[in-house]
Amino acid sequence: MNNLEAVRQKSGINGEYKELLFPLPKKLIFKEEKIIKSLFNNFIESEMTFDLSDEQLTIFLNTLDIKIFRDEIDKILSNNNSPNISKLLQNIVDEIESIKSYGFKNNKRIYIGYNKERKVKDRKAKEANRNQYYYANSNNFPIINNTLPKEYENSIICGDSYEVLKKLPDNCIDLVFTSPPYNFGLDYEANEDAHHWDKYFSKLFEIFSECIRVVKYGGRIVVNIQPLFSDYIPSHHIISNFFISNKMIWKGEILWEKNNYNCKYTAWGSWKSPSNPYLKYTWEFVEIFSKGTLKKEGQQDKADITADEFKKWVVAKWSIAPERNMKSFNHPAMFPEELATRVIKLFSFENDIILDPFNGAGTTTFIARRFNRKYLGIDIAKEYCDIANNRMSSTFF
Numbered sequence: 001m002n003n004l005e006a007v008r009q010k011s012g013i014n015g016e017y018k019e020l021l022f023p024l025p026k027k028l029i030f031k032e033e034k035i036i037k038s039l040f041n042n043f044i045e046s047e048m049t050f051d052l053s054d055e056q057l058t059i060f061l062n063t064l065d066i067k068i069f070r071d072e073i074d075k076i077l078s079n080n081n082s083p084n085i086s087k088l089l090q091n092i093v094d095e096i097e098s099i100k101s102y103g104f105k106n107n108k109r110i111y112i113g114y115n116k117e118r119k120v121k122d123r124k125a126k127e128a129n130r131n132q133y134y135y136a137n138s139n140n141f142p143i144i145n146n147t148l149p150k151e152y153e154n155s156i157i158c159g160d161s162y163e164v165l166k167k168l169p170d171n172c173i174d175l176v177f178t179s180p181p182y183n184f185g186l187d188y189e190a191n192e193d194a195h196h197w198d199k200y201f202s203k204l205f206e207i208f209s210e211c212i213r214v215v216k217y218g219g220r221i222v223v224n225i226q227p228l229f230s231d232y233i234p235s236h237h238i239i240s241n242f243f244i245s246n247k248m249i250w251k252g253e254i255l256w257e258k259n260n261y262n263c264k265y266t267a268w269g270s271w272k273s274p275s276n277p278y279l280k281y282t283w284e285f286v287e288i289f290s291k292g293t294l295k296k297e298g299q300q301d302k303a304d305i306t307a308d309e310f311k312k313w314v315v316a317k318w319s320i321a322p323e324r325n326m327k328s329f330n331h332p333a334m335f336p337e338e339l340a341t342r343v344i345k346l347f348s349f350e351n352d353i354i355l356d357p358f359n360g361a362g363t364t365t366f367i368a369r370r371f372n373r374k375y376l377g378i379d380i381a382k383e384y385c386d387i388a389n390n391r392m393s394s395t396f397f
């Protein structure tokens with residue numbers, strides 16, 4: 001339960017309100033508390049109400065005659081000698097006055113229902129007219145889903161993903177979550193990471209085409225990618241374009257903020273000149289695609305994401321530190337367990353089958369197992385498959 005829900009429950013507040021929160025640097029003394037309480041008691045519950053604790057004042061705002069409110073505050077300020085209270089009241093007025101007007105009713109400003117007012121009329125008809133995800137409509141995806149053959153279930157396979165995936169039936173995977181090699185020139189075992197971009201993308205798309213084929217109708221493909229900005233290659237756009245040209249629905253994009261401000265790349269381009277400044281990034285991208293339909297079949301009792309996780313993770317900017325443990329897995333480009341956890345819990349149900357065709361040290365498969373999903377991981381390098389297998393056989397998860 002978040003702080004505001006807890007405050008609402010504690011004080012029995014259940015109307016529709018806009019909540020404003022004012023942390024208190026120190027607990028109010030009795031006299032100060034009395035001032036605050038008498039101010040809010042001038043207003044009826046359908047206008048505003050409040051909750052006061054030792055640490056914070058929460059105001060629940062519905063409609064308010066801001067002039068009357070300001071007059072009340074001015075009255076208090078003219079007789080008040082507590083700097084604490086003056087500052088708090090000034091903050092409250094400033095904050096309330098900074099909220100945009102959502103309309104007026106009987107001289108009172110309305111502070112709730114903004115979305116309702118802006119709601120598009122005849123939304124459904126307009127959506128139909130615009131033809132939502134028009135680029136993916138005329139697909140030929142088979143609708144019947146298949147089961148993954150038993151020999152692939154919960155396994156790590158060493159091989160070229162294209163060759164391995166070719167052996168799987170259509171529509172047998174619920175979620176693909178992966179991060180392909182980025183072509184940055186990293187030191188991988190067994191495979192080079194600095195191809196001509198043409199060659200890189202054609203190899204990648206061969207494997208992604210197989211991913212599209214094996215993912216179920218209603219299944220998802222989620223790709224974590226970092227463009228090579230210094231080559232001016234927008235890999236996230238090129239990859240998204242590939243998926244949408246192949247009739248996958250673009251479900252969205254998550255910005256994975258790594259807060260990696262001390263990135264090793266120190267070039268600034270044209271220092272202090274607009275001639276050619278070099279932009280720096282502290283984040284990576286996570287692109288999400290659905291096959292055939294946005295809605296995934298699944299039993300609600302197999303959804304294991306909590307309400308708090310759901311509320312937090314549907315806001316598509318995730319602040320997660322990069323994986324710090326790569327040395328101990330001897331892999332140069334792992335993503336963190338937290339990233340895999342969020343993707344797997346937000347986009348799949350328990351018991352679903354999760355595939356990572358670039359499984360590396362096995363983060364996806366490890367997290368899939370932790371959350372009671374079935375998994376299939378593929379990597380071309382034997383050393384990484386061994387590491388992933390060791391990780392899977394550890395009892396510590």
Ligand SMILES: C[S@@+](CC[C@H](N)C(=O)[O-])C[C@H]1O[C@@H](n2cnc3c(N)ncnc32)[C@H](O)[C@@H]1O
Nearest residue numbers: 160161181333334335358360361362363379380
């Ligand atoms: C960015 S890493 C993935 C790391 C992984 N997400 C993790 O957390 O450990 C990409 C992986 O793709 C593998 N790879 C490259 N080409 C491949 C191919 N054709 N088939 C299968 N794996 C491949 C590399 O060996 C490397 O381990």
